Amino acid sequence: MKIMTTRRRFLVFSLGAALPALLPAAARPALAQGAAIGSIRIAFSRNVTDAWGDHVNLVAAELQRTLADILGGAFHPGAGNRLVVTVNSLWLASYAGGGGSRMANGGGSNDYLESVATLYDHSGRELGSWPIMSTESAAGAGAWYRPDIDQRRLKALARNNAWWIKRYVAG
16 A cells, blocks of 8 residues: 655644754753752852852752752752752842832832753763743732841742752753
8 A cells, every 4th residue: 555645744744853843942851850860059150149148048058958858759869960050140129018010119029030950960961951030029928027038038039949940850
């Protein structure tokens, strides 16, 4: 039996072959699925450490703790792959009251943390790298007048960032 290639069949096969190249990186499966992550290191760009001082230790600890918790079975201390998270930008809005769209002093009401999560194998070869931008409502961490409000906002950003990292790195 001879199979004829119709125009419709040709187009379907061509689209099917090209589909993986057309998908954005977020729609592709995570590279680390099935590969154990043996260590997590949190680093900060110089502009973040200069601007935030000792607060970077709070962000690093929260990122480290949350990643270790949510990676679950994918995190085996001492195993092969190494995850390095570099925080490149950290910004808290000047307005932390309610009402999501209100602007005050030229700033919005959202806090931001930008990082790059890079996964390396045991030999140091890069397996993948994902830019992550986390956004949290400045009002989401509680009342603006609490003495620890900035720390609560920074922790919320770190947790948000950790969940996005997990999504890309471990699926």
